[in-house]
Structures are given as structure tokens and as C-alpha cells.
Amino acid sequence: xxxxxxxxxxxxxxxxxxxxxxxxxxxxxxxxxxxxxxxxxxxxxxxxxxxxxxxxxxxxxxxxxxxxxxxxxxxxxxxxxxxxxxxxxxxxxxxxxxxxxxxxxxxxxxxxxxxxxxxxxxxxxxxxxxxxxxxxxxxxxxxxxxxxxxxxxxxxxxxxxxxxxxxxxxxxxxxxxxxxxxxxxxxxxxxxxxxxxxxxxxxxxxxxxxxxxxxxxxxxxxxxxxxxxxxxxxxxxxxxxxxxxxxxxxxxxxxxxxxxxxxxxxxxxxxxxxxxxxxxxxxxxxxxxxxxx
Amino acid sequence: xxxxxxxxxxxxxxxxxxxxxxxxxxxxxxxxxxxxxxxxxxxxxxxxxxxxxxxxxxxxxxxxxxxxxxxxxxxxxxxxxxxxxxxxxxxxxxxxxxxxxxxxxxxxxxxxxxxxxxxxxxxxxxxxxxxxxxxxxxxxxxxxxxxxxxxxxxxxxxxxxxxxxxxxxxxxxxxxxxxxxxxxxxxxxxxxxxxxxxxxxxxxxxxxxxxxxxxxxxxxxxxxxxxxxxxxxxxxxxxxxxxxxxxxxxxxxxxxxxxxxxxxxxxxxxxxxxxxxxxxxxxxxxxxxxxxxxxxxxxxxxxxxxxxxxxxxxxxxxxxxxxxxxxxxxxxxxxxxxxxxxxxxxxxxxxxxxxxxxxxxxxxxxxxxxxxxxxxxxxxxxxxxxxxxxxxxxxxxxxxxxxxxxxxxxxxxxxxxxxxxxxxxxxxxxxxxxxxxxxxxxxxxxxxxxxxxxxxxxxxxxxxxxxxxxxxxxxxxxxxxxxxxxxxxxxx
Numbered sequence: 094x095x096x097x098x099x100x101x102x103x104x105x106x107x108x109x110x111x112x113x114x115x116x117x118x119x120x121x122x123x124x125x126x127x128x129x130x131x132x133x134x135x136x137x138x139x140x141x142x143x144x145x146x147x148x149x150x151x152x153x154x155x156x157x158x159x160x161x162x163x164x165x166x167x168x169x170x171x172x173x174x175x176x177x178x179x180x181x182x183x184x185x186x187x188x189x190x191x192x193x194x195x196x197x198x199x200x201x202x203x204x205x206x207x208x209x210x211x212x213x214x215x216x217x218x219x220x221x222x223x224x225x226x227x228x229x230x231x232x233x234x235x236x237x238x239x240x241x242x243x244x245x246x247x248x249x250x251x252x253x254x255x256x257x258x259x260x261x262x263x264x265x266x267x268x269x270x271x272x273x274x275x276x277x278x279x280x281x282x283x284x285x286x287x288x289x290x291x292x293x294x295x296x297x298x299x300x301x302x303x304x305x306x307x308x309x310x311x312x313x314x315x316x317x318x319x320x321x322x323x324x325x326x327x328x329x330x331x332x333x334x335x336x337x338x339x340x341x342x343x344x345x346x347x348x349x350x351x352x353x354x355x356x357x358x359x360x361x362x363x364x365x366x367x368x369x370x371x372x373x374x375x376x377x378x379x380x381x382x383x384x385x386x
Numbered sequence: 387x388x389x390x391x392x393x394x395x396x397x398x399x400x401x402x403x404x405x406x407x408x409x410x411x412x413x414x415x416x417x418x419x420x421x422x423x424x425x426x427x428x429x430x431x432x433x434x435x436x437x438x439x440x441x442x443x444x445x446x447x448x449x450x451x452x453x454x455x456x457x458x459x460x461x462x463x464x465x466x467x468x469x470x471x472x473x474x475x476x477x478x479x480x481x482x483x484x485x486x487x488x489x490x491x492x493x494x495x496x497x498x499x500x501x502x503x504x505x506x507x508x509x510x511x512x513x514x515x516x517x518x519x520x521x522x523x524x525x526x527x528x529x530x531x532x533x534x535x536x537x538x539x540x541x542x543x544x545x546x547x548x549x550x551x552x553x554x555x556x557x558x559x560x561x562x563x564x565x566x567x568x569x570x571x572x573x574x575x576x577x578x579x580x581x582x583x584x585x586x587x588x589x590x591x592x593x594x595x596x597x598x599x600x601x602x603x604x605x606x607x608x609x610x611x612x613x614x615x616x617x618x619x620x621x622x623x624x625x626x627x628x629x630x631x632x633x634x635x636x637x638x639x640x641x642x643x644x645x646x647x648x649x650x651x652x653x654x655x656x657x658x659x660x661x662x663x664x665x666x667x668x669x670x671x672x673x674x675x676x677x678x679x680x681x682x683x684x685x686x687x688x689x690x691x692x693x694x695x696x697x698x699x700x701x702x703x704x705x706x707x708x709x710x711x712x713x714x715x716x717x718x719x720x721x722x723x724x725x726x727x728x729x730x731x732x733x734x735x736x737x738x739x740x741x742x743x744x745x746x747x748x749x750x751x752x753x754x755x756x757x758x759x760x761x762x763x764x765x766x767x768x769x770x771x772x773x774x775x776x777x778x779x780x781x782x783x784x785x786x787x788x789x790x791x792x793x794x795x796x797x798x799x800x801x802x803x804x805x806x807x808x809x810x811x812x813x814x815x816x817x818x819x820x821x822x823x824x825x826x827x828x829x830x831x832x833x834x835x836x837x838x839x840x841x842x843x844x845x846x847x848x849x850x851x852x853x854x855x856x857x858x859x860x861x862x863x864x865x866x867x868x869x870x871x872x873x874x875x876x877x878x
Contacts, residue, residue, distance in 0.1 A: 097662045145718045147875075160832040181715035185402040191712075197394035226405075242715065 097159075098250065098281055099144060104153035106139055113139050115305035116153065126282040127274065128292040130325075131302030137285035138178070140302075141252050143174045144283065171199060174243035178255040180235055182242050183229030188219050191227055191238060192245050199246035209245060217241040217271070237271065244275065251275055251286040252385035257291060269295055271305040289325040299325070299334065308332060311323075395729030399703070413699065413737060417691045418744045424687050425753040429681040436515065437462040439481035441472040443489030452487075452526050457520070461822040475507050483515045493530050528663055537702035540594070546651040553644040560637040567630040576620060579613040596623050684755060685836035686809055688745070692768060694800050694828050695741060697776025697782065700734040701796040704783025708874055723871045727780070727864075734776045742768060763839040763846060770856040771832040777863035778828075784870025798849075803829040 101119035103311060105112065113136040129137045134381050142156060144149045146162055146169065152195050153188060162169050182191045192213055196206040201223045217237040229236055236256065244276045256272065259264040263287075272295060286292050292299055293313045301316075302311040308331070309316050313325060320328045391655035401412050438461050442449055446466075453463050464481055472484040482505070488498030491854040504515060583606055590602040609785075632871055707713060707730065716726055749755040757764055779796060786792045806816065806824040814826045824830060 168720075170718060175713055175715070175718050178709050181713070183398065183402065183710055183712045185405045186398065190398075190401065194394055194398050195715060195719065197722045198391050198716065200388065200391065200720055225428055240494070 096123040097121075098157065100156040100159075100234075100285075101140075101143075101282070102156070103151045104155060106136065106143065106148060107151050114150075117302075117305075117307045119300055119307055119310065121281070121283055123281050124276075124279060125297035126276050126284065126295055128296035128299040128332070129283070129285045129302060130287070130289065130299055131285075133287070134157060135302045136305065137302055138254050141175065141254050141312060144252060145170065145175050147175075171246055172193050172249045173195065173252055174246065174248035174250070174361050175252045176243040176254065176256065177240045178258055180239040182227050182235075182238055185224055186225060187224050188214065188230070188238055188241075190241055195242045196245045199354045201246050206245075209247065212322065213241040213244055216244075216274070232260065233267060236268055240268075240271065240275075244280075248280070250281045250283065253282065255285055256289070257286065265291070289329060293325045300331075303332060315340075325363050388721055388725050392729055392732070393726050395721075395726060396733050399729065399733040400736075403445065404732075406622050411667075414741055414744065417545050417695060417741045420691065420750050421684075421687055421745045422748050422752060424683060425680055425749070425755070428683050434460065434780075436483070437464055437481040438519070439464050439466055439472045439475040439484040440487060441466045441469050441484070442487035442491070446490045446492055447527075449487045449774065450491055450531075452523060452636045455522055455526065459522070461519075470791050470810060473503055476503055479505075482508075482511060483519060483574055485519065493533065502605070512611050525866065531663035532659045535662045536796045539662070542651065542654070543740065546648070549644055549648050549651065553641055553648065554695070557638050558645065560634055560641065563630050563633045567627055567634070572791055576613060576616055579609055579616060583609045631856075637748070680753070680755070681841065684749070685840045688742075688768065689829055689833040689836055690804065690809065691741070691745065692738070692771040692832060693775050693803060696772050697779040697800045698793070698796045699737060700776040700779030701783040701792050702729055702779075702789075705786070705789055705792045707801065708787075709789070715823075717875055723868065723875075727868060727871060730780060731776055734779070735772055738772045738776070742772075757840065760839045760843060763849075764836065766846075767832060767835045767839065767849065767852075770853060770860070771828070774828050774832075774856050774859045777860060777867055780867040781863050781870055784867060803827055806830075810835055828856060828859050 097120050099119075099121040101117055104114060104117050104119075106114040117140075119140070129140055131137050139148060140273075143150060144162070150162065157169055157172065186194060190212060192210045192293065193206065194220070196209060201209060211371075214220055217240065219234060219237060227235065230238060239253070240256070253272065253274075257268050260268060266299055269291065270280055272284070284296070286295075296313060298312050299310070299316065300307050309319075309328070311319075316328055317323065317325065320331050320344065322328045322331060426790075436454055438453075440453065440463060445453075457463060461615060464475065465474060466484075471488055472481075472486065475481040476484045484503040486501040486503070488500065491500075502516060502520065505511075520559075546800075586606045586609065587604050589601050590606070593602060611826045658714040749757060778799065782795050782799065783792055786795055804810070806820065806827050807813065809829070813821060813827075813830060816824050831852040835852040838844040838848045
């Protein structure tokens with residue numbers, strides 16, 4: 094039986110009047126790769142940011158090894174490493190300088206940090222670019238640097254928000270392999286993705302987020318069995334047909350309201366681009382279904 | 387708190403700053419250039435390059451003399467043919483002051499006034515010019531007044547000397563008049579003549595001879611004539627007596643008046659013409675050791691550099707940090723918000739200290755203005771000032787989201803602090819309702835404290851109030867900035 098590493102119990106989150114998560118229960122096992130899947134604006138990133146205590150739940154509790162994370166934000170922050178979709182590092186610092194800087198912010202001891210930086214540079218395959226400014230790196234290298242910065246303090250849990258978004262298939266494969274490699278060292282990985290095939294290939298366990306709730310949770314295999322489907326794409330299609338698919342406009346409006354509530358402006362990618370990805374897939378599935386019929 | 391994390395943040399900030407070399411050089415050297423240029427530009431005392439516009443219906447010798455005096459003071463003179471032209475020259479900044487002289491201004495004075503027209507929108511210059519030019523004209527007016535007063539005093543002195551002589555003449559006239567009066571009393575009495583006539587008539591009655599009687603009658607007739615003449619004379623003597631009485635009384639009155647006039651003249655204390663023209667002598671002395679414009683300006687420039695440098699640098703720094711991709715990661719590290727706040731504060735403070743070190747070196751080595759005797763006090767004031775302004779800028783940086791709004795707000799707030807200070811117009815010229823707040827303006831506090839130290843060499847005690855208020859601002863904006871950090875976290 095897997096150890097329950099992180100548990101969400103009756104967690105709700107609102108931004109202003111907009112409910113993003115409504116009374117969700119979620120269990121993340123230790124040492125596995127867990128994927129959170131959902132359309133843009135469904136609250137995937139919110140779940141990740143709540144794990145690292147960046148957002149606090151309006152209701153319910155989140156536990157790390159049965160310890161309420163609300164009560165030990167600073168102690169627990171060393172356990173988690175978070176990498177966001179847009180990347181979070183200094184473009185005017187080199188790869189090495191970024192790693193050293195965040196290592197110091199994570200209070201990694203001087204001697205350990207030096208060693209750790211070397212390890213991360215090796216693991217991320219950034220040796221040749223270690224003195225290059227982050228802003229001058231290629232997209233794939235930036236992604237690897239970002240993940241490297243998240244791992245600098247050797248966290249028990251690596252949290253990745255859309256790690257393969259905007260990457261070409263080759264880079265996507267590199268990152269996927271990297272995630273598997275990191276996980277193979279015993280690091281628990283939690284990620285969000287809109288690419289269902291990637292989730293199916295990469296994740297030991299997935300949670301499907303729909304209409305502010307977790308509608309399915311388990312291994313991709315079990316979920317596919319439950320829905321008698323051959324792929325997660327098919328599972329999604331069935332969930333949407335059963336529960337009623339939200340229109341693209343509804344999804345857009347919701348995300349817009351949430352973003353407004355968070356007073357977030359230009360840093361985030363346009364929701365039109367984000368939402369269009371998943372809805373593009375769904376439209377394609379609709380079309381294929383019709384063709385099949 | 388995490389000293390290592392704090393030093394990492396500061397180190398990172400400097401690394402990033404150093405990689406924008408042009409910005410770094412601009413940030414460090416701009417204040418130095420400002421102070422250097424200002425130091426050279428204002429290395430003067432008084433005003434120069436002043437052009438005076440004048441108009442008069444007819445320029446008298448006196449007017450020309452006054453104008454020549456201005457020329458000697460290196461003021462250029464432009465004569466205009468009409469009042470309107472002269473006024474327009476001030477409006478169009480062709481001249482700084484227009485003086486209208488009365489037609490044919492003479493040394494004996496004129497009922498018309500000498501009128502000055504100045505542009506009050508250049509209020510500092512206007513007052514300075516009025517002071518200088520009116521002073522010069524007053525000087526000329528005083529010297530003319532002294533001349534006129536001197537001649538009056540001379541006349542009075544002569545009168546004072548001659549009046550006692552006149553008085554003695556009056557006295558002697560009075561005594562002669564009295565003598566005439568006493569003489570008039572010793573005249574012939576009519577009753578004596580009447581009794582003589584009556585005796586002669588008795589004698590005539592007793593006389594036997596007709597010849598004797600005729601002679602007695604002739605005598606009576608002669609006596610009658612004498613009596614009539616005496617009667618007439620007596621009437622005239624009465625008149626003389628009465629006139630003599632009147633003359634004596636008038637002479638007494640004149641004598642008394644002269645006496646009191648002499649007493650008044652004797653009691654006149656000031657007979658010095660200069661004292662009569664301007665009995666109250668005034669002199670304006672500066673309490674400053676130096677009269678160089680540059681000396682007055684340096685404290686204000688330093689305060690302004692601290693204001694603009696502190697507010698703009700820290701607000702831009704905070705916003706740049708907020709806009710970096712890395713901003714989010716900062717908040718998921720175990721490093722506390724306060725450490726990031728301190729990191730930003732110390733980075734800005736170090737840059738500003740570096741700026742001021744270069745500025746002080748420039749003052750000492752190039753402009754030869756030494757602040758070494760008040761160095762400790764100046765450093766204390768500037769540290770408090772920089773901290774206050776950096777924290778105001780930090781708060782602005784967290785308050786707004788776009789770079790344009792932040793820079794605009796930084797400039798607006800700095801400009802507001804400047805407008806409501808002594809920089810453009812003295813705080814005392816601000817309406818009383820605003821003045822209540824303006825005196826607590828951090829720029830006013832810093833400027834005031836720096837002036838106390840740099841211009842008057844006063845000790846800490848003299849600017850303790852300013853220190854307390856600046857500390858209050860530091861606490862207030864420090865707290866507001868920390869709230870700002872929490873707010874921006876919510877926006878991520």
C-alpha cells in the first residue's frame with residue numbers, strides 16, 4: 094500500500110466571489126508521479142500553490158504526512174520544490190548563479206550547496222551552459238534550469254505546473270525523461286498537464302478536475318477500466334458527455350473572473366491560448382467520435 | 387532573519403545591476419554631474435545679467451544720475467518710449483524690471499512716484515530686484531532729502547540765533563512805549579485854564595480902566611483859544627495813551643511768543659539733516675557665514691538628490707523585481723518577506739550611499755566645499771532621509787503594477803513633496819491650511835536639518851524634531867511596504 098504523502102480534505106478555495114475549488118478530497122502518494130488534469134481555469138495551479146502554502150484554503154485542510162501544512166509553512170517549504178509554467182528564475186543571472194542564489198534562499202548549507210549545484214547542473218544536462226545567462230538559454234534549457242532551481246534544496250516533493258507546455262515533441266520527451274529520472278531518485282512528483290497522452294504515459298496516478306471538483310482519482314489504468322475506455326482522451330469525452338461539457342466561453346469567463354480577483358495581469362499567458370489547447374483536443378475528439386459513428 | 391539569504395539577495399541585485407552597465411553608470415554618476423553643474427553655475431553672489439527697462443516723459447539730470455548708478459552696478463538699461471512698451475518688456479522677459487520715472491524729476495522732489503513693475507511669477511528675482519533697485523533709489527532720495535533738510539536746518543539755526551536779538555528790540559520798544567504813556571499823564575489840566583479864565587473874568591469885573599478891561603478880555607480870549615487847543619490836545623493824548631497801551635500789550639504778546647519760540651528752538655534735539663531725513667537707521671545682515679549662492683543651494687540639492695534618487699530608484703527596483711520571472715519563487719522559499727524587503731532596502735541604500743560618496747568627493751575636491759566639520763551630522767541626516775525616501779519608493783513600487791504607472795507615481799510624489807517645500811517658494815507662502823501639512827513634508831524636514839548643519843554648524847539638538855519625524859515616516863512607510871509585499875503576493 095502506498096504511503097499517503099499529501100492529503101486534501103474538504104478543501105475549498107475562492108478568489109473574491111469566484112469558487113475555484115469546491116470541497117475537494119485528494120490523496121497524493123509518496124514516491125509516485127501524480128498528474129492533475131483539467132481544463133484551463135479549473136484550478137490545477139491553485140492546487141499546486143496550496144500545497145506549497147502560497148495560497149491558503151478557505152475551507153478544509155491539507156496535510157503532509159498527517160501534519161497540517163498551515164502550521165509549518167517555513168519548515169515545510171524546504172520539502173517542496175515548485176516549478177511554474179512560465180519559469181521562475183533571474184534572466185540576468187547565469188545558470189550557476191541562479192542555482193546558488195535559490196540555494197541560499199532555501200538555506201542550503203554552503204558546502205552542501207556547492208556540491209548540489211554541480212549535481213543539478215549534471216542532472217539537468219546544463220554543464221556546457223553553466224555560465225550562460227538564463228535569458229540567453231534555449232526554451233528547453235530554461236525549462237531544465239527552472240526545474241533545477243526547484244530541486245536545489247533536494248526537496249522530497251517536486252511540483253511541476255505544466256512542465257511540457259509550449260515545448261516541441263523533442264523537448265517534451267527530454268523533459269518527460271527528466272521527470273522520470275528525478276522520480277527514480279525517490280522524489281515524489283506532482284504535475285499538471287493538459288496533454289492527456291503525456292499524463293497517461295508519465296503518471297502513476299491522476300486526478301481529473303472538473304467544475305471545481307475532483308471527478309476521478311486513481312491510476313490511469315483503473316480510470317480507463319472504469320470508463321471502459323482505451324485512452325484518457327476517451328475517458329474525458331465520456332466525462333464531458335455525462336456531466337455536460339462547459340462551453341469554451343463559460344470556461345474563459347470563469348478564468349477571467351478568477352484572474353481579475355487575483356489582480357493578476359500580464360504575467361500569465363492569455364487564457365484564450367490556454368483554454369484553446371484542451372478544447373482543441375476535445376473538439377478533435379468530438380470530430381473523431383462523429384466520424385467513428 | 388537569514389543573514390546569508392539577505393546577503394544573497396543584495397549580491398544578486400548588484401550582479402543584475404552590474405550587467406546593465408549603462409544604467410549603473412547613469413545611476414551612480416547622474417547626481418555627481420548635477421551637483422557639479424549646480425556648484426559651478428551658482429558660484430556667485432547677488433544677481434547678474436539684469437536688464438532694467440525705464441520710461442519717463444522727460445529724463446532729468448537726476449533721473450540720468452540714478453540710471454548711471456544702475457549702470458555702475460552692471461545693470462543694463464533699456465529706455466522705452468512708452469509705459470506700455472516698458473511693461474511689455476517685463477512680460478516678454480526682455481527686461482526683469484520696469485521703472486517709471488516722473489517727468490523732469492528734480493532734486494526738489496515730485497508729487498509723482500517712482501513706480502516699479504516686476505514679474506511676480508519670478509517671485510524670488512522680483513523681491514531681490516526690488517530690494518536692490520529700490521535700495522539704490524532710496525539712497526539717492528535720502529541724499530537729496532539730506533540736502534533739502536540741511537537748508538531748512540540752516541534757516542532755523544539762523545532764526546534761533548537772531549530771535550533773541552529781535553526780542554530785545556521788542557523789549558526796548560515796549561519800554562519806550564511805556565515811557566510815552568507815562569509822559570502823556572503829565573499834561574495840562576483844562577480845569578486850571580477854566581479857573582484862570584474865571585479869575586480873569588473876576589479881575590475884569592473889578593478893573594476900572596476900559597483899557598485894562600480890554601486887555602483882560604484879550605487875555606481871556608487867548609486863554610479860551612488855549613483851552614480849546616488844550617482840549618483837543620487832551621483828546622489826542624488820550625488816544626496816544628490808549629494806542630501806547632495797545633502797543634505795549636502787543637509787544638508783550640510778541641515778546642512772549644518769541645520767548646516760547648526761542649524755548650522751542652532751544653529744545654529741538656535733532657538739528658542733524660541726515661537724522662531728520664531718516665531718523666531710524668536700518669541695516670540688513672545675513673546670519674550665514676557665506677554669501678555665495680552655491681552655499682545656500684547645496685543643502686537643498688542634496689535633499690532633492692536624496693528625494694528623487696531614493697523614491698525613483700527604490701520604486702523601479704521593487705517593480706523590476708516584481709516583474710522578474712523569479713519573483714514567484716522567492717515566496718515559496720523559507721526566506722521571510724521581511725528579508726526580501728531588507729534586501730531591496732539595503733541594495734538601494736548602498737547605491738545611494740555610493741552616489742553621495744561621489745557627490746561629497748566632488749564637493750570637496752572639485753568645488754572645494756568642505757563638509758568635514760559637519761560630516762557626522764550630515765551623514766546621520768542623509769541616512770535618515772535616504773531611508774525615508776527609499777521606503778516611500780518601495781511602497782510605491784508595491785502599490786502599482788505597471789512600470790509606467792510606478793515611474794509616473796514616483797515622479798508625481800517627488801514633485802508634490804518638492805512643490806510643498808521651500809525649494810520653489812518658501813513654505814510660509816503656502817496657504818495656512820496646507821502649511822500645517824507642508825511643515826511635516828519629509829523634504830522640508832531634511833532640507834531644514836541639512837541647512838541647520840551645513841549653513842549654521844548647529845548640533846544634533848537643533849534638529850532633533852526633524853529626526854523624530856523622519857523616524858516616524860520610516861516606521862510608517864516600512865509597515866506600508868511590508869503590507870505591499872503581502873498584497874503583491876495575492877496578485878500572483
